[in-house]
Amino acid sequence: MSKEEFPHEKDLKDEVTPDKAPKKDPKAASKEEVKEDPAKDYEKEIAELSAKNKDLEDKYLRSEAEIQNMQARYAKERAQLIKYESQSLAKEVLPAMDNLERALAVKADDEAAKQLQKGVQMTLDSLVKSMKDQGITEIKAEGETFDPALHQAVQTVAAENDDQKDHVVKVLQKGYQYKDRTLRPAMVVVAQ
Structure with a gap:
């Protein structure tokens, strides 16, 4: 018989038998099942973003203080120039x-x-x-x-x-x- 006569039948070579089936490692299976909890990923990301936010806030405050210092220094220099113009x-x-x-x-x-x-x-x-x-x-x-x-x-x-x-x-x-x-x-x- 040929495949053409019985198209619905499968070639036995292609069939997977229990002895040909890929063997699964029981330890690997347990690792797959025990994937990290997604909540832990989010907590880690929140902690990183919180630290980054704190760093940016600190930089902002330092920049703001530097601007205020520059303005005060400018005002003082201008007052000195006016005071000693002659x-x-x-x-x-x-x-x-x-x-x-x-x-x-x-x-x-x-x-x-x-x-x-x-x-x-x-x-x-x-x-x-x-x-x-x-x-x-x-x-x-x-x-x-x-x-x-x-x-x-x-x-x-x-x-x-x-x-x-x-x-x-x-x-x-x-x-x-x-x-x-x-x-x-x-x-x-x-x-x-």
Whole structure:
């Protein structure tokens, strides 16, 4: 008989018999049956997402704090700029004031020179007033205790008495302050 005559019959070679059936390992079967509980997978995922969320929240808070710090620093720098806006101009004007004072120190012999000195004095007075209006003041030095933040010791001399020690005995060049900053320290002679 051929397969064509009985199409509904199967070829016995293709049939699986109990002795040809793939053998299952009883341990493997129990492993398949004892698959992880899906709830444990979800708990693990929830824990991971929770940790990630906490990390992102921490980064957000740090970024927010950094932004606030930057804004505060910016506001402080801006206030400093406004407070000390005239500082660079004042530094440029100080040498001109020194020159006017030197011109006044020269003794005038005739009437024309005296009139010129009077004009120089008026110019200097006007400049000093404008500087004071802007918060720029002369550093008081002569007779004061030496302060390295305000004075620059150019020379030292022997003190005549104990009260004079570490005090300024002569000012060689005036110093100036702008509000609470030293624009230029006074160049002084200090008694030791």
